[in-house]
Amino acid sequence: MMIDKTPKYALILVSGLMLNSTAWATRDGGSVTMLVGNCIACHGPEGSSLGPATPTISGSDDETFLETMKGYKNDERPSSIMGRIAKGYDEADFEQMAKYFSKQPFVRQKQKFVPEQAQRGQEYHDKYCHKCHEENGYVDEDGSAILAGQWMPYLQFSLTDFHAGTREMSKKMKKRLKKMVKREGEGSLNDIVHFYGSQDRNNINRHDDNDDHSSDRDHHRD
Ligand code: HEC
Numbered sequence: 305m306m307i308d309k310t311p312k313y314a315l316i317l318v319s320g321l322m323l324n325s326t327a328w329a330t331r332d333g334g335s336v337t338m339l340v341g342n343c344i345a346c347h348g349p350e351g352s353s354l355g356p357a358t359p360t361i362s363g364s365d366d367e368t369f370l371e372t373m374k375g376y377k378n379d380e381r382p383s384s385i386m387g388r389i390a391k392g393y394d395e396a397d398f399e400q401m402a403k404y405f406s407k408q409p410f411v412r413q414k415q416k417f418v419p420e421q422a423q424r425g426q427e428y429h430d431k432y433c434h435k436c437h438e439e440n441g442y443v444d445e446d447g448s449a450i451l452a453g454q455w456m457p458y459l460q461f462s463l464t465d466f467h468a469g470t471r472e473m474s475k476k477m478k479k480r481l482k483k484m485v486k487r488e489g490e491g492s493l494n495d496i497v498h499f500y501g502s503q504d505r506n507n508i509n510r511h512d513d514n515d516d517h518s519s520d521r522d523h524h525r526d
């Protein structure tokens with residue numbers, strides 16, 4: 305079942321929905337440009353959202369993208385609208401979309417964040433999250449998705465869904481998230497959002513100065 309657990313979020317989205325509701329009904333299944341045109345109407349140029357209501361979908365691994373779309377289609381992943389949208393496509397479409405969006409750069413916009421919160425968030429990230437969300441969340445390794453520079457309202461809602469148990473996550477992530485909230489309080493979820501939101505570098509080569517294992521990654525996806 306797809307139920308809006310996030311009425312405020314859904315409200316922000318209504319305008320987008322009305323503007324674009326015909327866009328995805330009339331796809332002709334021809335070129336990739338036609339196929340992804342419907343997505344770009346909401347997700348921004350080449351999948352990098354100008355947003356804050358819609359997440360950026362470019363730059364992630366094509367496998368991650370594919371799993372996400374299948375999750376929406378099967379209602380395994382909660383959503384306000386993506387479940388409905390995903391049902392209009394088949395796996396071959398998803399594969400084409402994945403191929404396209406994984407090749408586009410994740411373009412970050414500057415967001416308003418509270419420096420103290422971002423700093424606390426960095427500590428929590430280093431302690432509880434960095435093992436899977438490597439390089440401050442700039443890379444998508446093993447399906448972890450890109451968190452650095454993702455839109456803060458979207459991160460907030462994702463974390464709320466995880467925390468409330470409405471969106472499934474791996475056992476390991478669950479354990480780390482629970483531990484963080486237990487030790488640092490629920491405010492830590494917010495701090496983490498400010499941290500990822502503060503990450504606004506573009507054109508980085510998928511590795512970070514304070515990581516010590518860069519060489520095995522440079523040629524990861526060229
Ligand atoms: C009407 C606006 C709209 C359209 C059109 C749209 N999306 Fe989305 N998309 C969203 C919203 C909003 C979310 C957040 C989940 C939700 O609440 O549905 C999302 C989430 C996603 C995510 C998850 C991102 C992440 O990192 O977690 C992916 C992938 C995605 N959309 C792909 C697509 C593709 C591919 C298309 C085109 C077939 C598309 N979207 C069309 C609004 C839209």
Ligand code: HEC
Nearest residue numbers: 432433436446447448449459462463476477480481484496
């Ligand atoms: C054991 C590995 C692991 C750990 C530890 C982990 N994560 Fe994740 N995380 C993942 C994977 C894999 C996904 C993708 C899951 C999916 O999309 O279903 C994910 C997804 C997410 C997302 C959603 C991204 C999106 O685009 O929707 C957020 C937000 C997130 N993690 C935050 C955190 C935070 C905060 C921590 C630390 C408290 C953390 N994760 C720890 C593996 C991990």
